[in-house]
Amino acid sequence: MAKRKIIISTRNVSKAFGKQQVLKSITLEIYKGEIFGFLGPSGAGKTTLVKQLVGLDLPTDGENHVFGKKMPSLPTMERIGYMAQSDALYEELSAKENMVFFASLYGLKGQHRETRIRKVMEIVNLTDHLNKLVSNYSGGMKRRLSLAIALLHEPKLLILDEPTVGIDPVLRKSIWNAFEELKKTDATLIVTTHVMDEAEKCDRLGMIRDGRLIAVGTPEELKHNTSSANIEEAFLIYGGAEA
Numbered sequence: 226m227a228k229r230k231i232i233i234s235t236r237n238v239s240k241a242f243g244k245q246q247v248l249k250s251i252t253l254e255i256y257k258g259e260i261f262g263f264l265g266p267s268g269a270g271k272t273t274l275v276k277q278l279v280g281l282d283l284p285t286d287g288e289n290h291v292f293g294k295k296m297p298s299l300p301t302m303e304r305i306g307y308m309a310q311s312d313a314l315y316e317e318l319s320a321k322e323n324m325v326f327f328a329s330l331y332g333l334k335g336q337h338r339e340t341r342i343r344k345v346m347e348i349v350n351l352t353d354h355l356n357k358l359v360s361n362y363s364g365g366m367k368r369r370l371s372l373a374i375a376l377l378h379e380p381k382l383l384i385l386d387e388p389t390v391g392i393d394p395v396l397r398k399s400i401w402n403a404f405e406e407l408k409k410t411d412a413t414l415i416v417t418t419h420v421m422d423e424a425e426k427c428d429r430l431g432m433i434r435d436g437r438l439i440a441v442g443t444p445e446e447l448k449h450n451t452s453s454a455n456i457e458e459a460f461l462i463y464g465g466a467e468a
C-alpha cells in the first residue's frame with residue numbers, strides 16, 4: 226500500500242491546567258483524506274486537544290505539527306476550517322451578513338464569494354433562511370450555520386468539535402454525506418463526538434479517556450481486537466472494564 230501522507234503529527238503532547246493534567250502524553254498521526262474521530266466522554270480532553278491542532282492553545286509538553294509546520298503557525302491556521310463547540314456568530318446580523326463577514330476574513334470577494342455562500346448554505350440546508358436574523362435561528366440552525374462558515378474557504382483540513390450536536394437525524398445524515406463528499410476532494414476531517422453511531426462512520430477513531438489516548442484504529446479493528454459487538458463495548462474494554 227502506498228505510504229499515506231501525514232497531515233497531523235501530535236508528539237508526546239501533554240496539557241495541564243494548574244494541577245489538573247488534562248492531556249497525558251498523546252502521540253498520534255492523522256493522514257490525508259481520512260475522517261478521523263476523537264471519541265470520549267465529556268471532560269476526556271477532546272476539545273483541549275483539537276484547540277491545539279487548530280493553533281488556539283498550546284501544549285504544556287510536546288508538539289503538534291500540522292501540514293508539516295509546528296503549531297501555532299498563522300499561515301497554517303488559515304488553511305484550517307474550524308467549528309468550535311459553541312457558536313461564534315453575530316446574533317444581531319442575518320445569516321447572509323455573517324457569511325459575508327467571515328468570507329471577507331478569508332479574503333473571498335465578488336462572484337466567487339456569492340457562489341461559495343450559496344454552495345455552503347445548500348450543504349447545510351439553510352438556503353431558505355439566508356436573510357433571517359441569527360437571533361431568530363434555532364440551536365440546530367446555528368450549528369449548521371457555523372459549519373457552513375467553516376466550509377466557506379474550502380479548507381483542506383476541517384476540525385469540527387461536536388458538529389452535529391442538536392441536529393436532527395435526517396439532517397445529520399445529510400451533513401455526513403457532505404463530509405463524505407469533502408473527503409472525495411482529498412480534504413482531511415477531524416470530528417469530536419460522543420455519539421457511537423457517528424463514531425462508526427469515521428475511517429479511524431482515537432479513543433480518549435481521562436486525557437489518555439487509549440486506542441487508535443478503524444472501527445472494525447477496535448471491535449475485532451476486543452471481540453466487541455459495538456464501539457461502546459470496545460471503548461469500555463480499552464478503558465479497563467471487564468469484558
Ligand SMILES: Nc1ncnc2c1ncn2[C@@H]1O[C@H](COP(=O)(O)OP(=O)(O)OP(=O)(O)O)[C@@H](O)[C@H]1O
Nearest residue numbers: 242247265266267268269270271272273274310419
Ligand atoms: N481553560 C481551562 N482551564 C481549566 N480547566 C480547563 C480549561 N479547559 C478545559 N479544562 C478542563 O479540562 C478537562 C477536559 O475538558 P475538554 O473540554 O477538553 O473535554 P471534552 O472531552 O472536550 O469534553 P466535552 O465532550 O464535554 O466537550 C475538563 O476537566 C475541563 O474542566
